[in-house]
Amino acid sequence: xxxxxxxxxxxSCSWRVRIALALKGISYDLVPxxxxxxxxxxxxxxxxxLNPMQQVPALKIDGITLCQSLAIINYLEETHPNPxxxxxxxxxxxxxxxxxxxxxxxxxPLQNLSVLKQMGExxxxxxxxxxxxxxxALEQILQHTAGCYCVGDEVSMxxxxxxxxxxxAERFKVDMGPYPTITxxxxxxxxxEAFKITHPSRQPDTPAELRA
Amino acid sequence: xxxxxxxxxxxSCSWRVRIALALKGISYDLVPxxxxxxxxxxxxxxxxxLNPMQQVPALKIDGITLCQSLAIINYLEETHPNPxxxxxxxxxxxxxxxxxxxxxxxxxPLQNLSVLKQMGExxxxxxxxxxxxxxxALEQILQHTAGCYCVGDEVSMxxxxxxxxxxxAERFKVDMGPYPTITxxxxxxxxxEAFKITHPSRQPDTPAELRA
Numbered sequence: 001x002x003x004x005x006x007x008x009x010x011x012s013c014s015w016r017v018r019i020a021l022a023l024k025g026i027s028y029d030l031v032p033x034x035x036x037x038x039x040x041x042x043x044x045x046x047x048x049x050l051n052p053m054q055q056v057p058a059l060k061i062d063g064i065t066l067c068q069s070l071a072i073i074n075y076l077e078e079t080h081p082n083p084x085x086x087x088x089x090x091x092x093x094x095x096x097x098x099x100x101x102x103x104x105x106x107x108x109p110l111q112n113l114s115v116l117k118q119m120g121e122x123x124x125x126x127x128x129x130x131x132x133x134x135x136x137a138l139e140q141i142l143q144h145t146a147g148c149y150c151v152g153d154e155v156s157m158x159x160x161x162x163x164x165x166x167x168x169a170e171r172f173k174v175d176m177g178p179y180p181t182i183t184x185x186x187x188x189x190x191x192x193e194a195f196k197i198t199h200p201s202r203q204p205d206t207p208a209e210l211r212a
Numbered sequence: 213x214x215x216x217x218x219x220x221x222x223x224s225c226s227w228r229v230r231i232a233l234a235l236k237g238i239s240y241d242l243v244p245x246x247x248x249x250x251x252x253x254x255x256x257x258x259x260x261x262l263n264p265m266q267q268v269p270a271l272k273i274d275g276i277t278l279c280q281s282l283a284i285i286n287y288l289e290e291t292h293p294n295p296x297x298x299x300x301x302x303x304x305x306x307x308x309x310x311x312x313x314x315x316x317x318x319x320x321p322l323q324n325l326s327v328l329k330q331m332g333e334x335x336x337x338x339x340x341x342x343x344x345x346x347x348x349a350l351e352q353i354l355q356h357t358a359g360c361y362c363v364g365d366e367v368s369m370x371x372x373x374x375x376x377x378x379x380x381a382e383r384f385k386v387d388m389g390p391y392p393t394i395t396x397x398x399x400x401x402x403x404x405e406a407f408k409i410t411h412p413s414r415q416p417d418t419p420a421e422l423r424a
């Protein structure tokens with residue numbers, strides 16, 4: 001049976017996993033979960049039984065259901081090691097994980113849908129502040145680690161986190177001027193097929209008006 | 213040269229790393245970074261040069277400086293594999309990572325100091341809501357994965373995240389009644405030497421009135 005990915009076109013966490021699946025050449029069925037419609041389909045009893053965290057992405061694979069994007073990506077890395085998404089050198093692996101964790105734990109959770117819902121009018125300003133503060137640190141780190149991509153010249157887990165986070169920044173109208181390294185790497189990655197075909201503008205659940 | 217850990221006694225992210233170092237028998241020097249005093253010593257120019265993310269923990273080891281608790285713990289796991297903090301079976305490894313990421317990305321960032329500072333009077337209520345909502349999911353997950361500890365009967369990265377998060381819950385007076393599995397595992401882990409000696413009440417920077 002093909003793996004089943006529960007995904008929402010605009011969810012940056014879902015996009016990370018879509019990129020990993022594409023890079024590793026794993027075909028899958030996609031089940032859209034609309035985080036807005038009906039008050040959020042992730043809160044349905046059916047989805048809660050699948051993922052008690054009530055979040056996308058979730059991936060049914062090899063007889064189990066995984067959630068949390070990096071846990072899913074690490075599982076794919078261990079079971080489908082080629083092409084690898086972590087460098088061989090432990091110090092470089094640590095750099096990849098630092099950047100990925102900085103985005104996944106330090107930026108995205110503070111500007112996700114469930115937090116922003118509670119911010120009312122301040123929503124936009126809150127999201128901008130979280131992303132700006134995170135990107136200031138990220139820009140400095142990347143100046144030490146980057147080659148063509150976040151760490152050297154190989155696509156890694158860090159890159160899978162970077163591109164969806166930049167898309168969020170653009171959606172929240174963050175001025176990207178102060179982040180030339182982030183901008184350059186993001187642009188290079190968006191040229192790659194695995195990032196193109198998994199883009200939020202090209203998903204089965206992308207609304208017509210947002211389609212590329 | 214011994215590794216240097218930059219830590220704050222009450223930081224749950226620092227505690228995760230202290231437990232990993234203790235379990236793996238790695239001795240280190242501890243440099244306290246007071247997140248409250250002087251408006252937060254993590255914001256000093258000196259510390260920012262060390263860690264642009266301006267957060268603890270940071271670990272100087274093997275000629276590099278690492279930050280982000282799970283990235284640090286993964287580096288220690290790869291360079292000091294015994295005792296292991298990830299099971300051998302990929303599916304069980306994925307369960308460990310799911311639980312760790314759920315805490316590290318899904319709960320802690322929403323109730324950390326920098327977010328709570330912005331919540332004013334609502335601080336306590338906000339923290340309680342984040343932790344309660346995260347623990348409801350965690351309790352369900354653990355009912356499937358737990359043995360003595362979070363995943364089976366071996367201490368794993370998930371456990372290193374659980375105990376400091378429960379300490380935060382207690383500090384924010386979360387009612388732990390609905391979470392018997394979390395409570396049982398937390399209690400079992402607190403019996404272990406590595407969790408005892410790294411406890412916030414026994415750190416060099418623990419204020420006298422909070423010492424055990």
